[in-house]
Amino acid sequence: MKIATWNINGFGARMDFLKRWLADRQPDVVGLQELKLVDDAFPHDDFEALGYQAVTHGQKAWNGVAVLSRLPLSVAQSGLPGQEEAGARLLTVNVADQLEFTTVYCPNGKTLEHDDYEMKLAWFDALIEFWNARNAERAVLCGDFNIVPTPLDGWRGTKADGDIFHTKQERDRLQRVLELGLTDLYRHKYPGEQTFSWWDYRGGSFHRGHGLRIDLILGTAAVRDNLLDVGTDRDYRKKQDGMTASDHAPVIAELH
DNA sequence: ATGGCTCTCGCGGAGAGA
Numbered sequence: 042m043k044i045a046t047w048n049i050n051g052f053g054a055r056m057d058f059l060k061r062w063l064a065d066r067q068p069d070v071v072g073l074q075e076l077k078l079v080d081d082a083f084p085h086d087d088f089e090a091l092g093y094q095a096v097t098h099g100q101k102a103w104n105g106v107a108v109l110s111r112l113p114l115s116v117a118q119s120g121l122p123g124q125e126e127a128g129a130r131l132l133t134v135n136v137a138d139q140l141e142f143t144t145v146y147c148p149n150g151k152t153l154e155h156d157d158y159e160m161k162l163a164w165f166d167a168l169i170e171f172w173n174a175r176n177a178e179r180a181v182l183c184g185d186f187n188i189v190p191t192p193l194d195g196w197r198g199t200k201a202d203g204d205i206f207h208t209k210q211e212r213d214r215l216q217r218v219l220e221l222g223l224t225d226l227y228r229h230k231y232p233g234e235q236t237f238s239w240w241d242y243r244g245g246s247f248h249r250g251h252g253l254r255i256d257l258i259l260g261t262a263a264v265r266d267n268l269l270d271v272g273t274d275r276d277y278r279k280k281q282d283g284m285t286a287s288d289h290a291p292v293i294a295e296l297h
Numbered sequence: 298a299t300g301g302c303t304c305t306c307g308c309g310g311a312g313a314g315a
Contacts, residue, residue, distance in 0.1 A: 050303075050304065050314080051303085051304050051305070053304090053305085054303080054304060054305090055304095075304090075314085077304070077305060101305090101306090102304090102305050102306065103305080103313080149313080149314060149315060150315090151313085151314085151315090185315095187314095187315070189315095205315075206315065239315070241300085241302075241314095241315070242302035242303055242304095242314095243300065243301055243302045243303090244300085244301060244302085246302095253315075255315080285303075287303095287304095288302085288303075288304095288314080288315085
């Protein structure tokens with residue numbers, strides 16, 4: 042089973058690029074973030090023609106998450122309880138009674154002084170509470186976490202410590218998520234390697250290697266123990282036949 | 298660098314992203 046997470050930065054702007062990627066990589070289950078699309082506008086027929094059932098939790102212009110799957114899906118949770126005002130950022134589905142799959146678009150925070158930073162921390166507290174109440178043996182929590190887990194995961198290393206995305210408060214929240222029984226699949230498989238999943242559009246960041254690893258696939262022990270491989274799909278951070286890429290690349294994990 | 302791209306809304310240019 043091939044699972045993936047991808048912040049597509051606008052479904053409308055990325056649909057053709059997304060279809061190309063699905064046909065090329067053939068993932069079984071995909072969590073998408075930043076659709077910036079209302080649910081009614083999602084072209085389900087187009088994706089069913091490609092073999093994918095879709096479930097969306099969207100909103101106009103901002104945020105929005107979805108799961109695409111080649112296996113039957115049922116919705117378990119749409120929206121993080123108590124955090125509705127933060128926007129459409131969480132979707133949990135059951136995949137063919139084989140896997141509980143949650144995708145998240147965690148708040149950005151903007152700056153340490155902005156109200157959104159406190160909102161980000163509170164959102165993570167709610168996520169921890171939400172996950173703590175779940176108990177599926179085979180579960181995945183994936184998405185855009187908007188936190189750089191350790192200095193190894195950002196191009197500026199320890200020089201970025203304390204900046205937004207790199208604060209102790211944010212990293213402590215992520216650590217508490219992991220302590221709920223989840224493993225960061227990439228870091229588990231490649232303990233000392235550096236890879237990124239996001240690069241700024243500006244200033245040639247991609248080609249200069251100025252990126253961050255903020256898109257994560259976390260799994261329970263049952264998922265981790267069935268991990269074959271995991272990595273960033275860097276080719277899809279690049280333009281494809283004139284189609285612009287998202288500023289995030291897909292992250293793909295292959296499981297037994 | 299003092300955010301230099303790209304997205305959405307909507308028709309100009311502002312706000313957000315990370």
